[in-house]
Amino acid sequence: MNYPSFDEVLQVRELLIGTVRSHWVNDNITSWKWWFLLLSATLPWLLWNHFRDRTRSIELLCYGLMWAVISIILDLIGVNAIFWGYPNKVLPMMLPFFPADLTVIPVTFMFVYQLSTNFTAYIISTVIAAGCFSFIIEPIFIKLKLLTLNNWNHAFSFVGFVLISFFIYGIVNLLKEH
Template sequence: MKHPTFEDIKNARETLRDISIQNWYQDDLFTWEWWLLLGAAVIPWLIWMKYHDKKRTFEIMCYGLIWAMLASITDVIGADMILWGYPDKLLPTVPPLFPADATVIPVSFMFIYQYSKTFKTFLLLSLILSAIFAYIIEFLFIKMGMFVLHKWTHTYSFIGFFILSLVVYTLIKKLAPKG
C-alpha cells in the first residue's frame, strides 16, 4: 500500500467536508433536532445573563470559557478518533456538538461554580452534574438518535466531566487575583 501524502489527506478531508455539508442540508437543517440544538446554543446563555452574579462576571465567565475550550477540544478529539459521534449538527462546519461544548455544559458548571461557597460543595455538585450529563443527558441523546457511542462509555464521560470541572476550578483559583 502506498504511503499517504498530505495531498491525499487534504483530498479526503475535502470529500468529507462536501458530503458533511450535503448531509447537513438534506438531513439536519430545520429538523426538530436542529431546533433543539439551536435552543441549546442560545437559551442557557440567556438564563446565565439574567441570573449570574454580576459582581463576579469576569471570574465566572473565565471559568466558563476555559470549560468551553477544553470541552470543545476533547469533543473534537473524541469524535475524530471515532470514540463517539453526532448524527445531527447545528452547523455543518463547526465541532459537532457546539451547543453542548460552548453552552449547556459550561453554563451549567458556571452556576455550580458561582453558587458553591466551599470546595466541598463544589465537589458534590460537580459529581452530581457530571452524573446527570453522563448517565441521563447522554442516554436521552442516544435514545433521540443524536449521539452515538462507539468505543466509549457513560462512565468514561462521567469521569471526564468531573475531572474537567476540577481542572478548570483549580486553574481559576490559581489565576484569580487574591484579595
C-alpha cells in the same frame, strides 16, 4: 507501501465536505433536532446572562472559558478517535458539538461554581451535574440519535466531568489569589 499524497488527502476532504453539506441540507436543517441544537446553543447563555452574579462576571467567564476550551479539545480527540460521534450539527462548517462544548457544559458548570458557597458544596454539585450529564443526558441523546458512543461509556464521561471540574476550580482559585 504507497502513501496518499497531500493532493489525494485534499480530494478526499473535498468529498467529505460535500457529503457533510448534503447531509446537513437534506437531513439536519429540516428536522426538530436542528432546532433543538440551535436552542441548546443560545438559551443557556440567555439564562446565564439573566441569573449570573454580576459582581463575579469575569471570574465566572474565566471559569466557563476554561470549560469550553477543555471540552472542545477533548471532544475533538474523542470524535477523531471514534470514541463517540454527533450525527447532527447547527451549521455544516461548525464543529457538531458546538452547543454542548461552548454552551451547555460551560454554562451549567458556571452555575455550579457560582452557587457553591464552599468546596464541599462544589464537590457535591459537581458530582450531581456530572452524574446528570453522564447517566441521564447522554443516554437520552443516544436514544434521540443526537450522540453515538462507540468505544466509550458513561462512567468514563462521569469521571472526566468530575476531574475537569476540580482542575478548573483549582486553576481559577489560583488565579484569584494572584
